[in-house]
Amino acid sequence: MTETQKPHSEQGWTRRKVVAVGAGGIAAAGLGGTAFAASASSERGGVTAAGADAEVCYRLTSETVEGPYYIDADKLRRDITEDREGIPLLLALNVIDSDTCRPLGNAAVDIWHCDATGVYSGYENQGNGGGGGPAPTGEPPTGEPPTGEPPTGAPTGAPAGGGHRRPTDDTRYLRGTWRTDRHGQVSFRTVFPGWYRGRCVHIHVKVHVGGEWTDAGYEGGRTCHTGQLFFDEESVLASAAVEPYASNDAERTTxxxxxxxxxxxARGGLLRLRYDRRRIGRGVHATLxxxxxPEATEDGQGRPSQPSASASASATGSGSAG
Incomplete structure (x- = not known):
């Protein structure tokens, strides 16, 4: 990878005596599949599954803009792939209170991202056009509680406002919401994202707390985290050699x-990746x-912290915040 993960002591994390909350061991339980059987042979800049009685307590994860393509999609599910082709990706997250280090159970976690060709569902007529525009607004997800079957009907999506682009179609692939268990863990099955002009490969994420899971869905509460999850350059280059990524001719931002x-x-959302470096097409296991x-309101309407001065001028000029 081009950006090497630093040891824990160099990343500004603090250590406390807490029950292990490492994400590495969530893996295929409940989401199994042979695509991930070989993933352990290569781990990108990460730690292995927590097996001790203590784990690193992470500082507050970076907040970012929501981007223009968020939809309150009523898709309560862990497998968000639908019919999208691409490298299988198992995303396993631990959500914790950064002050107490305690797992944050019963929170609603949203993820959404573009497909291998850089297209977002709900905005297919935009094509592979990037994610420019001001940060949009968003409300906590609603719909059936995650203990039941996810709804199958196409949702109408959220209204436009605050620069949020109104959905143009009823597709909702690569979008989903699920709740964390009592250990603060949640996992999703999806595909490795592609790219579009002006942005590196990423996944959007929201965490909602303070609401209630009812027969009508997750109601009330607030968004306490809006962030993005990132992939190291080595993994992206490896994916670019596999179809349909190889056919994505959009200019790529590193x-x-x-x-x-x-x-x-990791504090900024850089995922720990495990995969077979010779056969990435068999699947990738990502953890963070x-x-x-949980007391904050972070809906993604603010501006992200400025990147280092080494950022590319061409990327800065793209206006993309998706």
């Missing part, structure tokens, strides 16, 4: 050039502990 990623490693302030 991790070092991106204007949203804040260069702080996300430290949030």
């Amino acid at each position: 991790l070092a050039e991106d204007t949203i990623y804040d260069r702080s490693g 502990t996300v430290g949030v302030d």
Whole structure:
């Protein structure tokens, strides 16, 4: 990888005596599949599954802009792939209170991202056009509680406002919401994202707390974290050799050039990746502990912290915040 993960002591994390909350061991339980059987042979800049009685307590994970393509999609599910082709990706997150280091259970976690060709569902007529525009607004997800079957009907999406682009179609692939368990863990099955002009490869994430899971869905509460999850350059280059990524001819922004990623490693959303470096097409296992302030309101309407001065001028000029 082009950006090497630093040891824990160099990343500004603090250590406390807490029950292990490492994400590495969530893996295929409940989401299994042979695509990930070989993933352990190569781990990108990460730690292995927590097996001790203590784990690193992470500082607050970086907040970022929401981007213009968020939809309150009523898709309560862990497998968000639908019919999208691409490298299988198992995303396992630990959500913890960054002050107490306690797992944050019963929170609603949203993720959404573009497909291998850089297209977002709900905005297909935009094509691979990037994610420019001001940060949009968003409300906590609603719909059936995650203990039941996810709804199958196409949702109408959120209204436009605050620069948020109104959905143009009823597709909702690569979008989903699920709740954290009592250990603060949640996992999703999806595909490795592609890219579009002006942004590096990324996944959007929101964490909602203070609401209630009812027969009508997750109601009330607030958004305490809006962030983005990033992929190291080595993994992206490996994916680019596999179809359908190889057919994506959009200009690609590297991790070092991106204007949203804040260069702080795991604290900034840089995922720990495991995969077979010779056969990435068989699947990737991505993990991260996300430290949030459950008392905060972070809806993604603010501006992200400025990246380092080394960021590419061309990326800065793209106006993309998706």
